[in-house]
Every structure is written in C-alpha cells, then in structure tokens.
Amino acid sequence: MSTNGFEPQIVAFCCHYCASAAADLAGSMRLRYPPNILVIKLMCTGRIDLLHILRAFEGGVDGVMVAGCLEGNCHFISGNTQAKRRVQYAKQVLESIGVGGERLEMFNLSSSEGPRFAKIATEMTERIRNLGPSPVSRQKKEVVK
Amino acid sequence: MIVGEQKPLDEIRDQISPFKKVLILGCGTCVTVCFAGGEKEVGVMASTLRMAGAVSGQEKEFLEATVKRQCEWEFLDQVAEQIASVDAVLSLGCGIGVQAIAERFPKVRVYPGLNTSFLGMPVEQGVWSARCAACGDCVLGRFAGVCPIVRCSKSLLNGPCGGSHDGVCEISPDIPCGxxxxxxxxxxxxxxxxxxxxxxxxxxxxxxxxGGRSIVREDLKI
Structure with a gap:
C-alpha cells in the first residue's frame, strides 16, 4: 500500500517500571525502532485518562499506544488493568467520532523485553502508516491550505 | 448527591448542530463527584466534539468553563461574559443547572449534556445507587434508616411482597429487596x-x- 511518504506521529504512554525500562534496554542493546514514537513516561499506566488520549489525538498525533506491565505484575497492583478498561472505552469514543479505535492500542510487557518493545514500536508504526494520517490532523492541514 | 450520566454523543451533537460557537459548562459539585459533568468531563466533551467536528468537516468552536455550582445564579454570573459570547450553552450540570442558566439568561439557548438520573451515593468506585426519592415526607426513622420508597421497587410501606426471593427483588437479580x-x-x-x-x-x-414545589423561609429572607 502506498503511503506517499507519510510518517506517522505516535505517542507512547509508557510505565516507568516496565515499558519505559524496556525502551531503555532496547537502546542499550542498540536495537533499531522507528523514530516516529514519542515516549511519555508515567509512573504507572493507571495514571492514563481518557482526556490524555483525546488531547493527544486533538493535538494532531496519528496514533497512541499505552504500554504497561504484564497483567498481574503491576507495581501498583491494578493500574494496568484499570488502564486496559480506559483504553477500551477510549477506543469506543474514537470509533464513534470517526477517528478510528484501531489508532489506539494497549500493550503489556516486562522491563527485560527490550527486543519486544522495539517490535511493538515497529508494528504500531506500520499499522498507523497503513491507516494514513489521522482524520483530525488531515482536516486541520486542509484548513491551513 | 445528584447523580447523572452523559447523554449519548449523537443526541448531544444533534442538539447543538445549528450552532457555530458553543460553551460547554460544567458544574463543580454533584456531577463532578459522579464523574459526569466536572472540569475533566468538560475537557473530554470539548475534545470529543472538536474532533468529531473536524472529522465531519464542520467548523465549530467550543469554549470550556466550569463553575462551582451551576444551580446558583451568583456562580453563573462569573461566566456571564462567556455565555454572552456564544450561540448556545451545552450544560454538563444536572437538570437544575440547565434551568438555572435558562432563568438567569432568558435569551440564551441552553441544552442538557447529561441525563439527571437520581439522588444517590457511590457504593463502590464507578458504581452509584439511588437512595432518596425526594418524597417530601421522610419515613427513614420508622424503617431503621433504609428507605422503602426508593429501595423497594413497589415503594411498599408494609412489605415485603411475594416477589422477594433470597434477598433479591423479582424484577432483577441485581436489585436487593428493599x-x-x-x-x-x-x-x-x-x-x-x-x-x-x-x-x-x-x-x-x-x-x-x-406540582412544582418550593420552600419559603421568612427568617432567611433579606
């Protein structure tokens, strides 16, 4: 599928105790993953709120990923399972307004999974590249023209 | 507290569809505590409507504000300038807030963003339950602090009825028998x-x- 040179912007909300450390490990291991990912570190994905996700899309990003600890391994007991429910709800909201729920995804990984972080980042970038620019940012650019 | 929940997004969009500039007005009291119409929900609603408008090619402007209490005119006066600057107000307050805006600003178009559901309390995080029917003649003293008007599906004063089985009501296994x-x-x-x-x-x-009820306290009048 032609993407016309489109490079997606993706925000990754990453838990300090797992995904953020895994991203760090991926760097230490000299693993390559796309530079389209902007990592925002949280102390726990339980901090994530519908408003953070919506504001990211409203601000013009094409995709959002939330990366937390493996289920059952949350440093704060249940933050990642709460985030899972919020991401599910946010997907419905994004779907209902025509942005598309598939532009948002939650992943679970441990801090030792540097290669997996690189793989997730690559897969998410490919997914959004195939979906094309977010309809929100596309519309804004057309207005600017 | 007064418990409400957001109306379906399509209904909200239909209500405000004729207007270009809309103020989304939250309330900092009951509907903030039940996560339906506080400052955060105003942000979520504004963000959602802006993106929905952008995706469908409609140019709309949404302002955001939240007052301490929408049900008192003194607090509404603090956002009078913003209200005057828009084509319509989408209230995320309860039905009282919507009517307070309508009474204070007679020429302003105001629409409800919430359905006001009941008077109740949170029984666990994310779950609210009705506790009072505002019947105006409280009988809680007689029934050990449990309201038969709102907790019994038939509002029986001399219960229970034959529909009480294993502690739950016949209308649903999720409803305890009052x-x-x-x-x-x-x-x-x-x-x-x-x-x-x-x-x-x-x-x-x-x-x-x-009909419409009111309470008059001569000792408090000025």
Missing part, C-alpha cells in the same frame, strides 16, 4: 417487633403530587 434490607437492619437493632405495626398511608402530596 424490605429484606429493612428486616435485616431491624433485626440487628433488635427492633423487629416494630414490624407488627401497620403503617398508614403516607402523605404523597408532599412529593410530586402537588
């Missing part, structure tokens, strides 16, 4: 013998039966 709750409380308090008394009909006219 009269089972009353019985259990009276048993704990050693007051089961009070159930021997037949409770006479209640003064229902103190509730919705006499």
């Amino acid at each position: 009269w089972q709750l009353i019985y259990d409380r009276l048993e704990v308090l050693g007051l089961l013998d009070t159930l021997e008394e037949i409770v006479p009909p209640k003064d229902w006219s103190a509730g919705m039966g006499r």
Whole structure:
C-alpha cells in the first residue's frame, strides 16, 4: 500500500517500571525502532485518562499506544488493568467520532523485553502508516491550505 | 448527591448542530463527584466534539468553563461574559443547572449534556445507587434508616411482597429487596417487633403530587 511518504506521529504512554525500562534496554542493546514514537513516561499506566488520549489525538498525533506491565505484575497492583478498561472505552469514543479505535492500542510487557518493545514500536508504526494520517490532523492541514 | 450520566454523543451533537460557537459548562459539585459533568468531563466533551467536528468537516468552536455550582445564579454570573459570547450553552450540570442558566439568561439557548438520573451515593468506585426519592415526607426513622420508597421497587410501606426471593427483588437479580434490607437492619437493632405495626398511608402530596414545589423561609429572607 502506498503511503506517499507519510510518517506517522505516535505517542507512547509508557510505565516507568516496565515499558519505559524496556525502551531503555532496547537502546542499550542498540536495537533499531522507528523514530516516529514519542515516549511519555508515567509512573504507572493507571495514571492514563481518557482526556490524555483525546488531547493527544486533538493535538494532531496519528496514533497512541499505552504500554504497561504484564497483567498481574503491576507495581501498583491494578493500574494496568484499570488502564486496559480506559483504553477500551477510549477506543469506543474514537470509533464513534470517526477517528478510528484501531489508532489506539494497549500493550503489556516486562522491563527485560527490550527486543519486544522495539517490535511493538515497529508494528504500531506500520499499522498507523497503513491507516494514513489521522482524520483530525488531515482536516486541520486542509484548513491551513 | 445528584447523580447523572452523559447523554449519548449523537443526541448531544444533534442538539447543538445549528450552532457555530458553543460553551460547554460544567458544574463543580454533584456531577463532578459522579464523574459526569466536572472540569475533566468538560475537557473530554470539548475534545470529543472538536474532533468529531473536524472529522465531519464542520467548523465549530467550543469554549470550556466550569463553575462551582451551576444551580446558583451568583456562580453563573462569573461566566456571564462567556455565555454572552456564544450561540448556545451545552450544560454538563444536572437538570437544575440547565434551568438555572435558562432563568438567569432568558435569551440564551441552553441544552442538557447529561441525563439527571437520581439522588444517590457511590457504593463502590464507578458504581452509584439511588437512595432518596425526594418524597417530601421522610419515613427513614420508622424503617431503621433504609428507605422503602426508593429501595423497594413497589415503594411498599408494609412489605415485603411475594416477589422477594433470597434477598433479591423479582424484577432483577441485581436489585436487593428493599424490605429484606429493612428486616435485616431491624433485626440487628433488635427492633423487629416494630414490624407488627401497620403503617398508614403516607402523605404523597408532599412529593410530586402537588406540582412544582418550593420552600419559603421568612427568617432567611433579606
């Protein structure tokens, strides 16, 4: 599928105790993953709120990923399972307004999974590249023209 | 507290579809506590509507504000300038907030973003339950602090009925039988013998039966 040179912007909300450390490990291991990912570190994905996700899309990003600890391994007991429910709800909201729920995804990984972080980042970038620019940012650019 | 929940997004979009500039006005009291219409929900609503407008190619502007209490004119006056600058107000307050705006600003178009559901309390995080019907003639003293008007599906004063099974109501296994709750409380308090008394009909006219209600306190008037 032609993407016309489109490079997606993706925000990754990453838990300090797992995904953020895994991203760090991926760097230490000299693993390559796309530079389209902007990592925002949280102390726990339980901090994530519908408003953070919506504001990211409203601000013009094409995709959002939330990366937390493996289920059952949350440093704060249940933050990642709460985030899972919020991401599910946010997907419905994004779907209902025509942005598309598939532009948002939650992943679970441990801090030792540097290669997996690189793989997730690559897969998410490919997914959004195939979906094309977010309809929100596309519309804004057309207005600017 | 007054408990409300957001209306479906399509209904909200239909209501405000004719307007270009809309103020989304939240309330900092009851609907903030039940996560339906506080400052955060105003942000979520504004963000959602802006993106929905952008995706469908409609140019709309949404302002955001939240007052301490939408049900008092003094607080609404603090956002009078913003209200005057828009084509319509989408209130995320309860039905009282919507009407307070309509009364204070007679020429302003105001629309509800919430359905005001009931008077209740949170029983666990994310779950609210009705506790009061605002019937105007409180009988809680007689029923050990459990309201038969709102907790019993039939509002029976001399219950339970035959639909009480294993502590739940016949209309749904998720609804506890109000009269089972009353019985259990009276048993704990050693007051089961009070159930021997037949409770006479209640003064229902103190509730919705006499139209719009108001309370006048001459001692508080200025």
